[in-house]
Amino acid sequence: MKRKLLLPSLLVVAVLATVAWGIAARARAAASLKKETLQMAVPTVSVALPKRGDGIREAVLPGRIQAFTDAPIYARTSGYLKRWHADIGARVKAGQLLAEIDAPEVDQQLRQARADLATAEANAALAETTANRWKALLVTESVTPQETDQMIGDRNAKVAMVESARANVRRLEDTRSFQRIIAPFDGVITARNVDVGALIEVGSGAGKELFHLAATQTLRVYVNVPQSYSRSAVPGVEAYITLAERPESRFKGTLVRTADAIDPVSRTLLAEVDVDNASGALMPGAYAQVHLQLRSTAGSLVVPATALLFRAEGPRVAVVRGGKAELVPIIIGRDLGTSLEIASGLAGREQVVLNPPDSIVTGQVVNVAPSGTAAGGQ
Secondary structure, eight states: OHHHHHHHHHHHHHHHHHHHHHHHHHHHHHHHHHHHHHHHHSOEEEEEOOEEOOSEEEEEEEEEEEEEEEEEEOOSSOEEEEEEOOOTTOEEOTTOEEEEEEOHHHHHHHHHHHHHHHHHHHHHHHHHHHHHHHHHHHHTTSSOHHHHHHHHHHHHHHHHHHHHHHHHHHHHHHHHHTTEEEOSSSEEEEEEOOOTTOEEOSTTTTSOOOEEEEEEEEEEEEEEEEGGGTTTOOTTOEEEEEETTEEEEEEEEEEEEEEEEEOTTTOEEEEEEEEEOTTOOSOTTOEEEEEEEEEOOTTOEEEEGGGEEEETTEEEEEEEETTEEEEEEOEEEEEOSSEEEEEESOOSOSEEEESOOTTOOTTOBOEEOSOOOOSOOO
C-alpha cells in the first residue's frame, strides 16, 4: 500500500521539478535576450583624433591668361598703305618698322611750311637790321623815339613769326615721321588688319586698327579667388599654371597683386599671377588652371568631411566623452573637398566620430570600435 502511494508522489515531484527547471531556463533566456538587445541598441562608432593642418593648402581655380602689355596700333597720319613688314605671329622689337604710309599731302605741307619759315626768317633779319639802324639814328635825334619803338616792335613780331613757322615745320616733320608705323614695345603681332593700298585714317575713331601687339615674355593670369581663401591670397604666394592640353607641364608663377576688395556680385577677390613665358609655351587668351599654394589658418585642425553633421543650429561634429556622444558646434574655415579645416570648436584631443548616424544625439551611449582610421585625410 505504501509502495503504491510513493510512486504517484515521485511523479508529482518530477513533474514539478521539470516545470521549475523550464521556468528558470525561460527566465534566464529572457534575461540574456534583454541584455543582448540592450547591447545591440548601443551603436558602435569609429573614432579618430583631428589632424593638425600642415600650413599649406593648394587651391585650384580657373584663370584667364593675358598678355603683360597689349595694345592696338593705329595710324597718326592719313594716307595709303605703301607696304607692311610684319604679319601675324611675327615677334618684333621696340622701334622695329611695321608698315609705311604714303601721304604726299603731308610732304607738300612740309615743303610749304619750310618755305614759310625761310620767308619769316628773312623778314625777321630785315626787321632786326632796320631796328638797329633806327636805334643808331635815335642817338643823333634823327628819328623820334616813337618811330624807333615801332621798328623794335616790328622786329619782335617778325621774330615771333619765325618761331611760329619753325613750330609748324616741326609739327609736320613729326606728322611725316608717323608715316612709319613702328612697334612701341617688344612683342608678337596678333593681328594685321590692313593691306597694301588700303586708305588709312587717323586715330581710333574713324581710323582702323592696323596691328595688334602683345607682349608675351611675361604673362598675367587673372584668377577670381573665393572669399573663403581671400585672407590667404596675398602678394608673394607661390603658384603654378597647368593647361588641359599639356597636363604634364607646370609653369611657375607668383601672385603679385590683388584688387584688395571683394566683388559684391561673385563674392570673389580678383588676383593677378605673373608667369614667365620666355619659352613661348603659353598663349594670351588661353584658359588655365591656377594652383595657389595658400597658407592655412594658424592652429587649424582638419577632420574628414564625413564627420560633419548638419543641424538647424549650425554645423556640428560628434565626439565621444565618457562613453557617451556629444555634439560639438564648429566653425568651418575652408572646405578642402574630402576634408574640412576647422577654424574653432575643437581642441585637437577629442575622439571625433566618423560617419555618425543622423539619429545621434548628445548623451547617447555609444561603443567605440576597437580600431579606427586617422582623421584629417587630405
